[in-house]
Amino acid sequence: MSTFGVSEDHLELREVTRQVAREVIAPRAAEVDEGGVFPETSLAALVAAGLHAIGLPEAYGGQGGDLLASVIVAEEIARACMTTQQVSGGNELFVWPLLLGGSQALCDRYLPRIASGEALGAFALSEPEAGSDVAAMTTRATRVEGSEGGWRLKGTKRWITNAGRADLYVVFAVTDPGAGARGISAFVVESGDAGLSFGAPEKKMGLRGSPTAEVYLDATIPADRIVGDPGQGLRLALGTLDRTRAVVAGQAVGVAQAALDCALAYARERRQFGRPIGEFQGVQFMLADMETKIRAARLLAYDAAREAEAAGPDMSLAGAAAKCFASDVAMAVTTDAVQILGGAGYTRDFPAERLMRDAKITQIYEGTNQIQRVVIARQLLVGVQNRL
Known part of the structure; x- marks a missing residue:
């Protein structure tokens, strides 16, 4: 594990997080899912422990x-509750564009609010006709003439995590329609801005306590709310995703580990033909494959984090590979967990079915796994001379 930079501090952090997750978050996970309720208590526990945006600089x-x-x-x-992690993860999605390109004044204004837990963040990139094809977005930002200046944002964003609950949004919009991908810019929008509204919450398969909705923009914001310079938006968005895809890979590993935990407990206790089903070789092989896949996915996630932390040349490839593999593992492992539980796995009496529903989205958001494979292949082909 030392190869991937896992220090004593990291191990201590794992134990602290695991304790909060076990004592506060896990007992509420089924209730959050069943009722589709926002995980207020769980999020508050993360804030109290300083775990809601761990990567924010001390400054x-x-x-x-x-x-x-x-x-x-x-x-x-x-591992305890995917919904809670997804809600909390909105903070890092908000933070990274500011860290990568925001002015000092913008960072000073907004990042302490995230760090203190006063504000919850969101990342508004996708649109009804611009999901995988981000450059096709139609949301526009036009300069406002006059002494005050500013920007008028008009358009619709879709599939936005924490929409309607977040206090702060990074919104991506076209400022130069003739410049293609280089004409996209990023802005900070506050929940109290006039002209910001939201659609009805999506009725989702999983992550049911994490609010997801459309964001409607017809708002004018101050000029100093632009993140970086005009035209830098897509670079900031992709730079953010290069980093947060490692986090999604970690999320996928967590839900897969929870499924294996559930399957192991059941295999030890459930008896058929006079003995625990865990003694049957068919079940043993399934459990062994689940463990092997999780270990491989965890190492890929750690490697992607190491590469992104160093801003290394393989950052995009490593993040894409980790996210793609780990999310495929999450889906495979949670499906196998349901199979091991049999009929019980298909009921809400056990967490396996919830874990399976939650796992599916990891193959879709922050770039579908089909897009991740495109990213990986392009990186290989472009960088082939450097690899020989």
Whole structure:
């Protein structure tokens, strides 16, 4: 594990997170899912422990954790409740564009609010006709003439985590329609801004306590709310995703580990033909494969965190590979867990079915796994000379 930079501090962080997850978050996970309720108590526990945005620099009141710390925290929270991790993860999605390109004044204004837990963040990139094809977005930002200046944002964002609950949003919009992908910029929008509204919450298969909705924009914001310079938006968005895909991989590992935990407990207790089903070789092989896949996914997630922390040349490839593999593992392992539980796995009496429903989204958001494979292949083809 030392190869991937896992220090004593990381191990201690894992134990602290695991304790909060076990004592506060896990007991509420089924209730959050069943009722589709926002995980207020669980999020408050993360804030109290400083685990809600572990990667925020100390200069802004954060914990100053590296990306590996973010991955470890995501894994442990998702192991207890994927919904809670997803809600909390909105903070890092908000934070990264500001860290990568925001002015000092913008960072000073907003990042301490995230660090203290006063504000919850969100990341508004996708649109009804611009999901995988981000450059096709139609939301526009036009300069406002006059002494005050500013920007008028108009458009619709879709599939936005924490929409309607977040206090702060990073919104991506086209500022130069003739410049293609280089004409996209990023802005901070506050929940109290006039002209910001939301659609009805989506009725989802999983992550049912994590609010997801459309964001409607017809708002004018001050000029100093732009993140970086005009035209830098797509670079900031992709730079953010290069880092947070490692965190999604950690999330996927966490939900897969929870499924294996559930399957192991059941295999020890459930008896058929006079003995525990865990003594049957068919079940043993399934459990062994589940463990092997989880270990491989965890190492890929840690490697992606290491590469992104160093801003290495393989950062995009490593993040895509980790997210793609780990999410496929999450889906496979949770499906096998349901199979091991048999009929019981298909009921809500056990967590396996919830874990399976939650796991599916990891193959879709922050770039579908089909897009991740495109990213990986392009990186290989472009960088082939450097690899020989």
